[in-house]
Amino acid sequence: MAYFHGVKASEIATSIITPVSTTAGLxxxxxxxxxxxxxxxxxxxxxxxxxxxxxxxxxxxxxxxxxxxxxxxxxxxxxxxxxxxxxxxxxxxxxPTKHKKSQKDSTGRAVNDHQIIVDDDVLLSTLVVKKSSASEAAVLGTDYTAAYNDDGKLVITLLETGALYSEATLVLEYDAVDATAVxxxxxxxxxxxxxxxxxxxxxxxxxxxxxxxxxxxxxxxxxxxxxxxxxxxxxxxxxxxxxxxxxxxxxxxxxxxxxxxxxxxxxxxxxxxxxxxxxxxxxxxxxxxxxxxxxxxxxxxxxxxxxxxxxxxxxxxxxxxxxxxxxxxxxxxxxxxxxxxxxxxxxxxxxxxxxxxxxxxxxxxxxxxxxxxxxxxxxxVRRFFDWDDQTFILTYWQKVDGPLSPRFVKSIVESERVRLNSLVARGYMLGAEVKFLESENSTTDLLQGIFRIHKFRTPPVPAQEIETISEYNVEYLNKLFE
Known part of the structure; x- marks a missing residue:
């Protein structure tokens, strides 16, 4: 040990392990x-x-x-x-690369007020707009714009400065998403x-x-x-x-x-x-x-x-x-x-x-x-058990591969006991207990680094049947003579 002269402090790990928070119903x-x-x-x-x-x-x-x-x-x-x-x-x-269908117009689609509204679920990257099937493709942003409106309809708008503005019909080619193929x-x-x-x-x-x-x-x-x-x-x-x-x-x-x-x-x-x-x-x-x-x-x-x-x-x-x-x-x-x-x-x-x-x-x-x-x-009860096991696994995962010693076992048992007792105190369980049982930890398992703790958990069951029992009490007839 290096020479030291003076006062100093050191720390050891907290003996009780803090539970890990989880999202129960993610x-x-x-x-x-x-x-x-x-x-x-x-x-x-x-x-x-x-x-x-x-x-x-x-x-x-x-x-x-x-x-x-x-x-x-x-x-x-x-x-x-x-x-x-x-x-x-x-x-x-x-x-969209698999669940799709292709559309190629053989005839033109009518243009109304310089717009075409398309009902198909068009993949915009595949859209081609033409004057006719034999024409060159029009240019997006120059001849037209294409965007979905709030109703999920594709609106193709012809730009006044473009080559398509006066066209009465246009030919469309595109791939559309086909959800029915899923x-x-x-x-x-x-x-x-x-x-x-x-x-x-x-x-x-x-x-x-x-x-x-x-x-x-x-x-x-x-x-x-x-x-x-x-x-x-x-x-x-x-x-x-x-x-x-x-x-x-x-x-x-x-x-x-x-x-x-x-x-x-x-x-x-x-x-x-x-x-x-x-x-x-x-x-x-x-x-x-x-x-x-x-x-x-x-x-x-x-x-x-x-x-x-x-x-x-x-x-x-x-x-x-x-x-x-x-x-x-x-x-x-x-x-x-x-x-x-x-x-x-x-x-x-x-x-x-x-x-x-x-x-x-x-x-x-x-x-x-x-x-x-x-x-x-x-x-x-089933959901509580699943959540509690999930919490246990995530909380003590940090302990995996630690030295299997009495102190090691005790740290897990005592930490888990504190955690379960807090759940009981908050009304989430009726009772709970944690034990390290010799009958469940054989020598052969311990030699392989395997040990088990036994938990007893009692979350409340739902009060699904509530009954009131009524009886006519004849003794109260004596009130008539008071």
């Missing part, structure tokens, strides 16, 4: 976006983008009111306009030959890109496909081979037009995951029709925000920004309370207009009633 939404409305249509193709505001989302992905074609726009509107929840991670699978296979995705990933395979890259763990996966408009729903369910169980998260899946209202059809379809098509919230039917807000999963995402986000991002409460009986239930084709759906309760008993989330406006209704995951394990059947 939504990762897969679908299609009107990328032709953006400045760079190829920028976010199978590339996740995190958006904290409406303007960010529109700039990155574009927005269209045609939600049947552009499913991400539906979620964008609901999250930012109706529920005010952020952030949202969007994954657009529509590839299939379930594009949502499912996978690994490409060049090593890149597409579709749902990208779920494993969300944390490395944004330092946030996926909390909820949804794909409105595509999760009605049992194949897509199955892959979503599988991916959500092993995010990065570390985490679990929740899947929101819709039941196809074209095939299940009545609540009586739902249970058989649900079981037949495997919508029975422990981490899966199954939704039926669609919902409306005025003239706008949404998939139920889209609004449930907003409900969960608002609920988590009210609870400091701790997902310990059920999303049932919460306000929904809707004006009714319907099928995808707009047909009104009327549900009585007994009918809604029947759906709940089959592991399906729905909505009711009973008292205080429209409310979400249902506490069970898709695993119910075939599974009765409380940690797998109650949505709030």
């Amino acid at each position: 939504p990762v939404v897969f679908g299609t976006a009107p990328v032709h409305l953006t400045s760079d249509p190829k920028a976010y193709v199978n590339k996740p983008v995190i958006c904290y505001s409406w303007d960010e989302a529109v700039a990155a992905l574009g927005y269209s009111g045609d939600w049947d074609k552009y499913t991400l726009s539906e979620v964008m509107y609901s999250q930012f306009k109706l529920y005010g929840i952020s952030p949202v991670v969007f994954v657009n699978v529509l590839d 299939t379930s296979a594009d949502i499912i995705g996978g690994a490409s030959a060049d090593g890149s990933s597409k579709g749902l395979e990208l779920i494993d890259y969300i944390y490395t890109m944004f330092s946030l763990v996926p909390g909820i996966i949804l794909a409105p408009g595509f999760s009605e496909d049992p194949t897509v729903a199955a892959v979503m369910k599988a991916k959500a169980l092993t995010v990065m081979e570390l985490f679990r998260c929740t899947v929101l899946a819709d039941i196809d209202t074209a095939k299940c037009k009545s609540y009586q059809d739902v249970n058989e379809w649900k079981k037949k098509n495997g919508y029975t995951g422990t981490n899966q919230i199954v939704c039926w039917p669609c919902v409306r807000n005025g003239d706008m029709i949404f998939h139920f999963s889209t609004h449930l995402l907003g409900v969960i986000g608002a609920l988590d925000a009210d609870n400091d991002d701790v997902p310990y409460q059920s999303p049932s009986n919460r306000d929904m920004q809707i004006t009714g239930l319907c099928l995808k084709d707009g047909t009104e759906v009327l549900l009585s309370l007994p009918q809604a309760n029947l759906l709940n008993s089959q592991g399906v989330m729905t909505a009711i207009n009973f008292t205080g406006g429209w409310k979400s209704w249902g506490n069970y995951t898709g695993a119910y009633p075939s599974s009765t394990d409380v940690k797998d059947t109650f949505i709030c």
Whole structure:
């Protein structure tokens, strides 16, 4: 040791490890976006983008009111306009180099007031304007301008100083985005030959890109496909081979037009995951029709925000920004309370207009009633377990490869005990305990650097049945003689 003469100070690491904050319900939404409305249509193709505001989302992905074609726009509107929840991670699978159609006019298009309005979703970089099919292409910025208006229509305006200003007809050639060419296979995705990933395979890259763990996966408009729903369910169980998260899946209202059809379809098509919230039917807000999963995402986000991002409460009986239930084709759906309760008993989330406006209704995951394990059947318990495990992994990752000693084990056990006790004190759990058990840590495991701690966790279950018992008390008849 070097010679020292005087007074000095030093520090050691804090014995209690500070927990890592996480976003419990971070939504990762897969679908299609009107990328032709953006400045760079190829920028976010199978590339996740995190958006904290409406303007960010529109700039990155574009927005269209045609939600049947552009499913991400539906979620964008609901999250930012109706529920005010952020952030949202969007994954657009529509590839303008693949999902497109070519248009070449054989005859001219009429010019009205020196303008042509095009209904197709034109990729501006491919647009060619000519006087006739045999003519040279006109010059953008010299002969004409081309831009999308607020209604998403392409407006070609002829410039007074250009060569086309007096033309009555013009010939157009272009490529247009074809959202109908996007299939379930594009949502499912996978690994490409060049090593890149597409579709749902990208779920494993969300944390490395944004330092946030996926909390909820949804794909409105595509999760009605049992194949897509199955892959979503599988991916959500092993995010990065570390985490679990929740899947929101819709039941196809074209095939299940009545609540009586739902249970058989649900079981037949495997919508029975422990981490899966199954939704039926669609919902409306005025003239706008949404998939139920889209609004449930907003409900969960608002609920988590009210609870400091701790997902310990059920999303049932919460306000929904809707004006009714319907099928995808707009047909009104009327549900009585007994009918809604029947759906709940089959592991399906729905909505009711009973008292205080429209409310979400249902506490069970898709695993119910075939599974009765409380940690797998109650949505709030399942989400709490997933969130708590996520927090544990991220908090103690810094300890990986440290020296396995009594002090090392104690630091983790005591830190975790403090963390869980704080959750109990705040009412997020009824009780919790952490133990390092010799029976769970064999000599052979310890020799390989493997050790386990055992946690006992009891988040509250929802009070889904409250009963008052009344009795006529004949003793009070004596009041007549007082």
